[in-house]
Amino acid sequence: MAKKKNAFYAQSGGVTAVINASAAGVIETARKHKDKIGKVYAGRNGIIGALSEDLIDTSKESAKDIAALCDTPSGAFGSCRYKLKGLAENQREYERLIEVFKAHDIGYFFYNGGGDSADTCYKVSQLSEKMGYPVQAIHVPKTVDNDLPITDCCPGFGSVAKYVAVSVREASFDVASMAKTSTKVFVLEVMGRHAGWIAAAGGLASDKKCELPIVILFPEVAFNKERFLAKVDEMVKKHGYCSVVVSEGVKGEDGKFLSDQGARDAFGHAQLGGAAPVIANMVKEALGYKFHWAVADYLQRAARHIASKTDVEQAYALGKKAVELALKGENAVMPAILRTSDKPYKWKIATAPLDKVANVEKMMPPEFISADGFGITDACRTYLAPLIMGEAYPPFKNGLPQYVQLKNIAVEKKLPPFEV
């Protein structure tokens, strides 16, 4: 790129404990290359901010506040759940994106998200070329689901995994204390509609130095009530108690979500519950064991206070690398984590072409799930263990983590409004 251009950065989909670290990586690196990159504009609420020309001028934020993004969970500029459809059905929106980029002299598009946004990123790159306003589109990976291909892992996942492993260890200690006269089974529901990566992390709570009875329910394994109850009963009889980690996406052999049990409230309305209470009640009814259950929900992905240092570092490094790739003239690519060694854990950053990333889901390989379907294998441990390594505590003041709230000052609009 001969001419200096501005950059656009947006966060997409569910946010994580470390997506802002990627934002910091992008912005800080761009600031170091002022000869080539002008301003970094962020989309307010993700790609919607680009479509509606609601851009945030990140140059108005202090270096200190941008650095503080590394310690702050959530999406500092707002995210959105908004998938651009295919080019054929939705050329209008893609064209609008290019118009906005053109109006604001944007030559770099950094899109921080999962599989859907990799797809959008790829299409923007294609269309901008076609429209005679070529934009270098670089995808920055992010998803707690850990389901992107090529990259060894996805920023956001390591921190959720650490949260789940730590929480299951802590709750297991708690249940163990209570089991004699009270709670014998603790059920924790975790995220993962399709892939069981997060549930698998619950297995890390138990290791050779600290053995704990844990039963995992993966979305990859059809739920069999009899086998599950037999497993729980065996664990309780042997250890006095057990913890169950259930993925929200677990389905019965009928293909229906466990959480959708047709429960109705007093007015006949469908009762939306989680998988955890369903599992817990099942245990109580069949085995009579007293239970407790928890649903971690957003707490797991927002838990910056117990983020994985490895995850924070990789999130930052991928944001930084995205800018470096752009400066090298790369287009339609994603920087990806390449593991070069398990023990000691070593990684570097490779470059993946976006057409190989978009819309491909990486599931748990069968060899990561134990033969009985309720645990993780040593291969899975070897894969997961480095991802939760290291602590990266945010600064605390008065007992609370200090998370930055940016000024998020809007860039003046230049175009007529656009209906999103």
Place this chain on the structure above:
Amino acid sequence: MAKKKNAFYAQSGGVTAVINASAAGVIETARKHKDKIGKVYAGRNGIIGALSEDLIDTSKESAKDIAALCDTPSGAFGSCRYKLKGLAENQREYERLIEVFKAHDIGYFFYNGGGDSADTCYKVSQLSEKMGYPVQAIHVPKTVDNDLPITDCCPGFGSVAKYVAVSVREASFDVASMAKTSTKVFVLEVMGRHAGWIAAAGGLASDKKCELPIVILFPEVAFNKERFLAKVDEMVKKHGYCSVVVSEGVKGEDGKFLSDQGARDAFGHAQLGGAAPVIANMVKEALGYKFHWAVADYLQRAARHIASKTDVEQAYALGKKAVELALKGENAVMPAILRTSDKPYKWKIATAPLDKVANVEKMMPPEFISADGFGITDACRTYLAPLIMGEAYPPFKNGLPQYVQLKNIAVEKKLPPFEV
């Protein structure tokens, strides 16, 4: 005490992130006074261990492992939910306790628990005197519910409060990022059947430097659906989103728990759910806002990884003081936290007579709840703020907290079995 006696220590009721710190305080202090205190025996699974003569010889544990109790959540010797009835109805059990104490030359009884165990502790002191085998009974306060009288706060509460404040702050940042196109209301259910202390801690997530829209539902305030929905709607219209912290003990104006909505599963069985999904569905149905909900359950009280340093220190200090009081010849008392200054926070340990502690519940004072019933007042903040101050991270290895599992070696039995 002229003659050297052994001591008995037991953990009672729901365990906490810091009850083991009190155990460490008791055991380490006793070890420093070997001229007066022989061995410290712990009850396996609380008072049941005493009744069944299942005693643990803590002298078999290394100094390192006892020190590690300060970093370990749960009850290291096991706890129980078992309330000894009144002396009249249940003289048999009290007498058995004294027999066991006598058989093992136990002259000190340290009971670590809440209101019920303060009552048991008091009765043991009375009865042992009557039976001619006087035991010095000292109660060590513990309860996440923070509902013991006289003491300014209860060990275990500060750490739950910190967990809830941190989690609500993190989840609120998350929802704020998603609110434009997705989740607008996040509901977190926390413990507190009778008193709203834990729910109140959610209010700390928002402060002058970091304002966040939070609605709190206290068990002290009868739930009014219309007023609640109006409050949520107002918050969402003003801020784009809001977080709701609901105490598990919230009741409607009919006196029924919110969580008990008469839901039935497909087979007509009562569906045990939490208050959080009920609240979340209510918001969705009335206001149409997309929601997420979480139930923290055991995670909140077991979360040693984010324990309050103040709480850990007080838990230890109270265990230590209990032994010092015993050495001074005190009986039927509880060491209690006495706050001597809010800013800077200062405290010392006073001595409370057990007959003033037993069976008295300390509720939230009305002046701690805001006029609209959905928030906390400045007076409440002043009270709560110091209790979550300071971090006391446990040691981590391979990304996981290192919690100690004791050997818990049994003391040889000397008496015939006893039916508990």
